[in-house]
Amino acid sequence: MTVHVRTLDELLHAPLEADSDLTTQEYLVNMGPQHPIAHGSLRVVVRLDGETVKEVIPVPGYVHRGVEKMCEHLNYRQVIPYTDRLDYLSAIMNNWAVAKTVETAAGIETNDRIEVIRTIMAELQRLQSHALWWGVTGMDLGAYTAFLYGFREREIIGEIFEETIGARLTMNYIQPGGLMYDIKPDFAAKVKKLLPYLKDCVEQYETLLSGNVIFQERLRNVGIVDGARAVALGCTGPVVRASGVPLDLRATEPYGAYGKVQFNVVVGTVGDCWDRYYVRLEEMRESIRIIEQLIDGIPDGPYSTIRYNVELTLPEGIHYGQVETARGAFGVLIVSDGKREIPYRLHFRSPNFNNLWVVTAMAPGWRIADFISIQSSLDLVIPDIDR
């Protein structure tokens, strides 16, 4: 039994099909690593026949930093800042995944205050991430103005983060056993003031893009993937929910304060780009709802339940924890040998890596412009793919 290992060169230099009647030939183009749709540095090799996409070959790895290898030399608190740099638009939620895993494994109890603040922060970040995504989608489809509207909200929420956390992008906020800092006294008041504004912003998004005929034409019935196929292709988050699968970890296995609040899991019906667009808009409304329910009654208590300068050792075995980030299920798999304070092996289950490959099933048969819509509707963050 031999296993054949292929190379990219071999794949790209395979003979291309030529249509002898019309003497046209298929051709390969590189979308990325330096291309506006790369959103960073994702390389996608596309086999085209004229304008029609025949095959999509994603070639990730341009931001591969070997985070998993590095984590094998770091203790659990030192792992947290590395998660900021995976899906940098869901930094707090990534922090939470590690913190949650370690807390469950080590049996660390947290209090209500910590969980409520974590939930509020995570939802604020989901809003921020979706706002940015909305703008970027507009830009990808040619409506550049949308980009700056999306960025406006991102900055405003960023200021809230900055006040409490001191950082706008790489937060390093949620720690095993608590939070890095307590919230500022006027945090609740500021967030409450922000919520009506954000509600207006979502309505504004609707009026700016959703109703536009061209925008709808570009998204509706493009890149359809049904629920079963999306699940088999490993999709999570808004991508799988747009296909009608109500898989939302906040609802299926509530963590943090999600068990105490009322919110809807938004699902689509068709599974096209439009559903993926609209699911995210609706999720922004749900996030605002969640924050509204929590912001009035942040319980009192300490912001951490353990001392941070204590080395944590996890019991021997496999420990896995996951949270629903803005892009899907972010999981942390820790294999501990039970002896040292560093993980024996640490694996990040990245939502973007798993969501990326659905593009190979969706895009063939569509035009170049549809490929842009499809990739944009997946909302990929490249460092999280490459890790």
Added chain:
Amino acid sequence: MDPESLLALVETEHPSIRRRSHADRPAVSVPSGELLAVMTTLRDHADLRFDLLLTLTAVDFPGEDRFELLYRLYSTVHGLWLIVSSDVPRSRPVAPSVSSLWPIAEWQEREAYDLMGVLYDNHPDLRRVFLEDDWVGYPLRKDYQDEYMLELPK
């Protein structure tokens, strides 16, 4: 279905499997030769329907001369969790590919091949996914060394 009856059901379907201890969720250990058969049952059994392969990864145990392959399954139909683990010898790390069951495994297995050097049999497109095709070695192995490493493995 509670974890105990889940494990019991899996055990009655495939008597060769063992329960794996030291895991936070129901976990079973499967001989690599039977992996594909067990996985097919897990996916298609009406009471199980594990349709989402959340995580596929490998752990290197050089001291015990084995790679442990970890599959984390979730059933969106029944809301069940299961960890499937399987050992392959480190000297000849060949495992059956499950990409015929879950298409996403095609890429997750490519990642495991790329970083850990596990070879998957019957894989449609086994290539490196992150690293260059001419990269030497598999970085996530415990004994991996290259000239840029600051701290060499002991």
Added chain:
Amino acid sequence: MQFVHTMAAAAATNTTWTPQTLADRAVDSVPHSLWLTAGYFLLAVVGVAALLSFLGMALIYIERKIAAHFQCRLGPTRVGPFGLLQTLADTLKLVFKEDFVPPKADRSLHMLAPFLALLVPVVLLALIPYSPNVQVADLNIGILFITAIGGFGVMGILIAGWSSNNKWSMIGAMRAGAQIISYELSATLALLVVVLFSGTMSLTGIVLSQQEGWWIWRGHAAGFVAFLIYLVASTADLNRTPFDIPEGESELTAGFHTEYSGLRFAFFFLAEFINMFTVSALTATLFLGGWMPFHVGDWTGFNAAMDTIPPGIWFLAKTTAVIFVIMWFRWTFPRLRVDQLMHLEWKVLLPLGFANLFVAAVVVLTELYPFPLGK
């Protein structure tokens, strides 16, 4: 034909305008002094060149400011008063940048393409009647000449895309070719409506024919529909959003000018903006009365008040309004897909254009004008 004669006669008897182009002056001056003739030629060349550079700077500045205010920001404010010198600074930067030609490109064609792209709008600048006395030449086949020359504009883009030896450039150029050639049909059909109404192809003649009212409303619905078709089709000719698929940034990086840098890139940029100006000026001339002041029927007092505003200002105001609308499109709409674009042209605009031309012909033959022509 009867109609055309009455209308031309009406225009001749009623007008107080006696337009005179630079070409007319030059011809008139030949018996007197050849130096004067040469002076007029020089004035025409210098004038168009000055207009070209001024328009390039001004329109880029305007576009930036308009875009900024659509996007909740301020735009350039730092360089010079109100950021006015920002465009100059950017132009200087572009001039001093390396003029890079890809190693395997067709070098001579690669160098030639930007000039071809810029040629068309420059020629058209000479034909536009800015004011009764400010126009380089008025051809009696003006509209025909404009459509003929306008069709040539695609050559620069096609050559740029072909010679760059880059797949993105190639796709962009092919898209541009298909798009511009398609949409020129609709644009021409819309122009023909105005030619039918005014009975002349001369641009000054068309302006003079609008003394009693602009064709946008005087031709029943036909004039208005023709205006809309021309606006959409010419926006597509300009390759601007929502029809910017030849350079659609997120799809083709920069489309046909991916491989251009420095001054040659600036030429493409300039060509786009000058094109936008000529299209807007033509829209203003054909449908909005050009430099003709706004008149309403018998309101003599109002009409006299309108006449006090110089025709040049009228022209500028109308052109600026159209430019603003085109910029408004760009900063509002997403981009169409290539097949949707073709669908819009061949299945919507073109049949509509033909029907509109037919309606216009019926209106002209039956003389069913809401306002009596020149009486």
